[in-house]
Structures are given as C-alpha cells and as structure tokens.
Amino acid sequence: MSQKNAFYAQSGGVTAVINASACGVIETCRQHSTRIGNVLAGRNGIIGALNEDLIDTSKESAQDIAALKETPSGAFGSCRFKLKSLEQNRREYERLIEVFQAHNIGYFFYNGGGDSADTCYKVSQLSEKMGYPVQAIHIPKTVDNDLPITDNCPGFGSVAKYIAVSALEASFDVRSMAKTSTKVFVLEVMGRHAGWIAAAGGLIEDYGIPVLLLLPEIEFEQERFVAAVKHKVESHGYCTVVVSEGARYADGRFLAEQGTRDSFGHAQLGGAAPVVAEIIRQSLGYKYHWAVADYLQRSARHLASATDLEQAYALGKAGVEMALAGKNSIMPTINRISNQPYRWEIGSADLSDVANVEKTMPLSFISADGFGITDECREYLYPLIQGEAYPQYDERGMPRYVVLKNELVRKKLKTFEL
C-alpha cells in the first residue's frame, strides 16, 4: 500500500486536552511510518490548509510531541472559520483537495466540534467526487459536550472538574465569611446553549454546599430565583449560584443583555454573573461576590481530569487506527459500559449521523425545581472528572508547557484568496 501524508487541524474553541488528541494522532502516525509519511498540521486550523500554511510536525522531537499531553490550548493554532456549504462556496472545498493532492495527503484528521464534523463529512464526499479520495476522520473535541452519539466529548471532563472544584473552594470561602460579610457567591461558567458545564457546579451539593444553578434549559424567573436564594441563605447562612452564560429570560433574552449604558450612552457589555449579583442585592440586600471564569475554565490544564486526558489521547489514536483500517467519514466515540466502576470503550459514528446534530442536556438530568441536578446527572458526571493528571512544573514553580517549533513546509501552490 502506498505511503500518504496525514493532515491534522484543530478547530473552534480550544481545551485543556485537545493537544492530547493531537499527540495521539501524531504518535500513532509515527508508529505506522510505512503507511503514513508525515503529519502536516494546519497553522490556525483549517485556514492553514486553505492558505497552504502546513506545519511540518516531523521537525518536532518525540519529547515535545509527548509534552503536548501536558499542554493546554491548540499547539498549532485553531480558528473560528466555518466553511460555507458546498453550494455557497465550492471553491474552498476544492482548494482543500488541491492542497491535499499537492502534498500527497491521504488522511484528514479534523479535531473539533459540530461544525468541523460537518466540514469533515463534506471533504470526504467531495474528495471522492473529485477523483482524489481522502479518508476523513473527525476527532471529537468540545467543552460544550454537545456532540451526538458519543457519551461525552474530550475537553468537557476537565472543565467540569475545574468548575466543580473551584465552586467547592469558593463556597468554603463564602461560608467562612458569611457571618459578617459575603453571603452569596455567583460564578459564571461557559455554555451558551446547554447547561452541561453549569451542571458540574451542581455536584458540590454532595459536599453540603447550598447551590443554585441557572441553566439555559430553564427559563429564568426572577421572583422564583430570589425566593430560592433567600431560602438557602436563611437555612444555611450563605449560598452559591452557578450561572451559565446562556441563562435567559422567557422571551429568549440572555441575562447578560441588560441594555445598560455607560456615561457616554454607549451600550455596556457585561456578563451574566454581575447581573445575577445585582438582582440579589436589589431584592435581598445580601453582600455578594461574583466571578467570571471565562477562558480560565477551558484552559485549566493544571487541574485536568485524568479520565478526560486519557480519552482525548485515545480518540486521537483511534482515529488514526480507523483510518489505517480503511475507514472513512467517521468519528471515533466514547461508549460508556458502566458507571461503577467506570468503564468505557471506543466506538465509532458515521459523520452523516454526527454533522449538524446537537446533543442537549436531558431534562431528566435537571431537578424538579430547575435549580439543581438529579442523581442520574451525578452518575453521568462523576466518572468524567475522575483522577488528577497534573502537568510537570519547572524549578521556578511554573508548568512546563511546550511551545512547538511550528515550521512550515515549502508551498507548492499559488496564493488562495480567503
């Protein structure tokens, strides 16, 4: 069988463990060098393929590639760039195939969420039609945990662990201060469309913490929420609120959209956390503190879940093995076998079933009052945050995150206008 090169790219928001998937892809390709030549990585994701900015990963030492397992973010750069539909912009897809052909690329490993699964699917279809078939494999990645078929998505477990631990720690803090000072702590977490990440904050109830979740799935009703906060503070002395950035009113408006103006009359952008805090202050007068975790949560490699890390690597590896087995247009998945003890295996899904399908949080995971999670949700979440996988630190006390050389291969084609 002839030797082909592989293309690998990172897509969309990065995570604490997407580089572990990259490591899984590259190390496994290197183990099959008779079949797979070089792994060329897209600089800044798929844009790197369109621009023919292809990173020569053969220039990276085995040690540096291994260090990707311990390094958050996207080592080759990612991008928010969705290829248009085939009808709208066929030339982008054709350009991809042209670049793949010029660089003898026979394998396309695309590491991302729902949009990239769709792109991956189209590349596989079009390459065949164009007479240069490329095996297109989607490696799942998203902190949003919203890909279908797979039990969970790499990246989510580590964010969930970070949010659960951070919410627990901050709640201990508030409990210490509540007698004379802060009574309510509000933590804003990611999740524009689904409450998966906020749900992880609900786990701290198991540690005796009075916590209320504001999930995108449940319409925000101010009076009911204020009453719930009052009840928690009166019975426990304090309360923690974990609000999803996607929390919204019945009319669909996000809590974060308050139509506030600064002194110049400019619209003021704010997060959901300060809005929730202000509601509490005005309604109940409690002293509060609020935090917005933002990028801290998804890049927190220092507190990655060992389960998540292992799965991120395993899916990268599985993607390559599936390609070598002749598979095309698929995504390796996590199939859960049991909760206690947690056991899982690798499965696979056809990209035609993955593309453009969004998995939302089941309503059976949300408690009756809408402010918490159910036991079913707990049983789902805990295995995903199991185990600690710390990075190494240098003698100065900082983590040894690797920065790759990222040298580009020589271009062979004309410039492409994006």
Add this chain to the structure above:
Amino acid sequence: MSQKNAFYAQSGGVTAVINASACGVIETCRQHSTRIGNVLAGRNGIIGALNEDLIDTSKESAQDIAALKETPSGAFGSCRFKLKSLEQNRREYERLIEVFQAHNIGYFFYNGGGDSADTCYKVSQLSEKMGYPVQAIHIPKTVDNDLPITDNCPGFGSVAKYIAVSALEASFDVRSMAKTSTKVFVLEVMGRHAGWIAAAGGLIEDYGIPVLLLLPEIEFEQERFVAAVKHKVESHGYCTVVVSEGARYADGRFLAEQGTRDSFGHAQLGGAAPVVAEIIRQSLGYKYHWAVADYLQRSARHLASATDLEQAYALGKAGVEMALAGKNSIMPTINRISNQPYRWEIGSADLSDVANVEKTMPLSFISADGFGITDECREYLYPLIQGEAYPQYDERGMPRYVVLKNELVRKKLKTFEL
C-alpha cells in the same frame, strides 16, 4: 508552671492556606499539653470571643486537624469586624478579657492582616492593665501581602501561583484563537491598594507571553494603555492584560466605577475587567474575552504553592513556640536569607511596629513603562510560588476538604450585646 488554655481566631478574608496556620497552632499546642490545655477557636473569628462562641478543638481528631493543611477557607469561620479603638469602645476589649478569664485562656493567637495585628496589640496591652495578662501573638495572613517587616505573608504565594499559572494557560488559549477570533484577554485580580497579585501575572512574560499589567500604583492613562495594547497585538498577534481591582485613574476613581445605569436608572456595579475590555473594543475593535477571578483565586487550594503552605504552617507553629518561650505582643515573620537557592528562616516583629503599617510594592519592582515587573520583582516572586502541594482527592474526583465538628464549649457568662 500552670496550665492555661489558648484562644485562636481567623480574621478577615480567608486564604488557601490559613487553615495550615491553624493546624500549626493546634498541633503544636497539643504537643505541649502540660503547658497548654485546650485550644478554643473563635466561631467566626473574634466575634466568637465576644459572643463566647468558643469551639472546642479537643473534639476534633488528629486526622481532621492534619487535614486542615489541605483545606482552603477558614475552618472555624472568619469575620470582617474591626474592634474600635480603646477610647471608642473599651467594653469590647474588656469583654474579651472577661471571656478569656472565664475560660482560663492565657494565650491569644490571632491569625489575620493589619487590622488584627492592631487588635492583638491592644489585647496584650489592656490585659496587663486589667490584671489578667494574656500573651498575644499575631500569626500573619493576607493575600494582599501588605504586612510590614515580614518578607511575605502566608496566603500570597498561593494566589500568586494561581494567577501566574492561570494567566499563562489563558494566554496559550488566546494565542491559539487570535488568528480569527479573540486577540485580547483581560484578567481581573484582587488587590485594592497594591499590585502584588497582579505582579504575579507579569511572570508569564518569561514564557514568551505579551502581557500588560494595570497596577494600582500607576495612574491609568487610557491613551498610553491603548497604544501599548495595539503594539503588543501588532507584534505578537495577541495580548493578555492583568488588571488589579484597584487600578484607578489619575483622579483616584477606580476603573470599576463607571457610573453606568441599567434600564431602570439604577447604578450598575461592575468589575474592572469588563471596563478595560470595553475600552479596547471601542478604541481598537479587537475581539476580547475577560475573566474575573475573585474568590476563585484566594481559595484555590488545588494549586497552592508548597512554599506558601510550609510557611503558613511554620508561622502557626512558631507563634505557639514563642508564646511558650514567654514572648508577648509579637508576630512571627519570614526572613528571606537567599533567593537561589531560596532559603528563609523565622524571625519576629514587635506588634507595636506592625500595627497600622501597610507595606506597598516597591516602585523598583515596576518596569519603567508601568505595565510590567522588573527582574528584582521576579527574583522576589518566584521563590514564593515554588513547589506544588496538592490536596488529596476522593474516588469521585473531588478534593477531600475537611469540615470540622465545630462543637462549642458551654457558656459561662451573660450574653454580650455587640
């Protein structure tokens, strides 16, 4: 020598390691049980002494006391309650002495910042005058790092490590996304009066990150700041800004005070980070993300500095040993002996020299342009974040933080009106 009980209380904002000082105090007292009977802890700090809410720490197992080393927050509760001056409210001080006398308390260990050093000093003076002399020892604690004489304060090293690591991780994230998405990341950190914590964010420059600090020590000049952001983004493709909550304009107004109004005309409270982000958007149009670390930073026991933890324990232990050696009205301190290798020893300071003195960050620690730190600052900071001291985790993936029984001893006095 007769046996006396000890009183211990936590004061002000809690930290990731204040419980390690509590552990140092209690374990050392237990080792000297012929001299020190029981350690009674104030429930919710000094208020617990005034209310005669005294926690009987003898009811806690050795294992649980040891677990304090791994548990953030204040295990006995803290408070924001500054005793008034002797002239204004002599009865509060007299009540303290009355409670101490009723419970045979001969040692007063007060674990806090500048205000509590002052209280501690007054207790020592007044108890002598009242004919019931109590040995008053102040155990330093503050994330603000602003106590005089001691080289650094327990609590600060762990926050500094958390901010340095988190800023590094988020910066890796932004770098990955900058080609098509976020170009500037703004992180708000604590420090109302001094830039110690923000300075720790400056360490990431050593890891190749373009970072700008906004410190309370340097007047915020919008044009100069915007130009600096533009320069960083144009030369690196992205930029991280670490803004202290205490950053302010030349007229003394905090950046966070924007005089914004919501749709009902109510004053809108916000952080400094969204204000800085909005300035960048309006001036440069860059896509941004912002985070506010708030309590997450000071409670992040999951990423404590091993140096900080060791010092917190050592100062608690030293406080007891000094008391046993007959010392009074003092605070054990950290004296730095050398930077490389980092060596330190325990010293002591008279409380009369500590009370009401605030240590600010030396201007020699701030770079000429005001947006960064100097090598002198780096040499100061690195030793304080050295080493990782992880808590244990349970099989579900959550940290094993201890919650004490906190049983109160029987009251002997009449109720006191606060």
